[in-house]
Amino acid sequence: AQSVSQHNHHVILSEAASLELGCNYSYGGTVNLFWYVQYPGQHLQLLLKYFSGDPLVKGIKGFEAEFIKSKFSFNLRKPSVQWSDTAEYFCAVNYKGRDDKIIFGKGTRLHILP
Amino acid sequence: SAVISQKPSRDICQRGTSLTIQCQVDSQVTMMFWYRQQPGQSLTLIATANQGSEATYESGFVIDKFPISRPNLTFSTLTVSNMSPEDSSIYLCSVEAGGAKDTQYFGPGTRLTVL
Numbered sequence: 112a113q114s115v116s117q118h119n120h121h122v123i124l125s126e127a128a129s130l131e132l133g134c135n136y137s138y139g140g141t142v143n144l145f146w147y148v149q150y151p152g153q154h155l156q157l158l159l160k161y162f163s164g165d166p167l168v169k170g171i172k173g174f175e176a177e178f179i180k181s182k183f184s185f186n187l188r189k190p191s192v193q194w195s196d197t198a199e200y201f202c203a204v205n206y207k208g209r210d211d212k213i214i215f216g217k218g219t220r221l222h223i224l225p
Numbered sequence: 226s227a228v229i230s231q232k233p234s235r236d237i238c239q240r241g242t243s244l245t246i247q248c249q250v251d252s253q254v255t256m257m258f259w260y261r262q263q264p265g266q267s268l269t270l271i272a273t274a275n276q277g278s279e280a281t282y283e284s285g286f287v288i289d290k291f292p293i294s295r296p297n298l299t300f301s302t303l304t305v306s307n308m309s310p311e312d313s314s315i316y317l318c319s320v321e322a323g324g325a326k327d328t329q330y331f332g333p334g335t336r337l338t339v340l
Contacts, residue, residue, distance in 0.1 A: 217265070
C-alpha cells in the first residue's frame, strides 16, 4: 500500500541551526510531492511542491526540498531556522495513476528555541 | 488561493449524537475534500465531495457514518453520525483552487471531542 514516512516526529533546534526533515514514500511511479506547514493556531498551508523539472524546489520563507527519485525521498531543508519556524510540517504525496489521491505523513513537530 | 471557513471550530458532544460540520469557500470550486486528523496521526482522507453527485468515500469510511452534502460550488457539510469517543478528532475541509491541480487549501478545522 502507498505510504509516506516522516522520520522525525519531534525536532528541537536552536535559532540559526540548519534543518533537514526527512520524507520517504513507498511507490516508484509518478508522484507529485508536497510539504505543508501548520503554524500554531493557523490553517494548514502549502510550503512548496514538486510536480516535474528541477528536483530542487524553493518554497516560501527560505525553505527548499530536493526530490531524489532513486531514494524515494523529498527532504525539507532550511539553512538557518528562526523562532517563527516553530510549526508542524507535513509531507504529502500524490500517487499519480493509482487512485490519484494525496497521502499525508504523520507530521513533524518542530520547536525552535530562541 | 481560496479562503475557507468551517463551523463549528470546536464542539464537545455526547456519545450517540450527531454533529454536522459546515465548510464555506470564498470562490467556486469543483472538488472539496474532507479529512480527519486523529491525535498523533496523519491526515486521512474521508471523502471527496463533488457538486451534483454523491461523495466518493475512501476505504474504511461509509456514507451512513459520514453523510456529506454538496449543494453548490462553494459549500459542503460533513455529518459525523452516532458518535463514539473514537470519533474524537480534527475534521478538515479542503479544496483545489486557482487551477493548481493537486494543490489543496485547507480550512481551520473542527476539533471534535466525544464523551
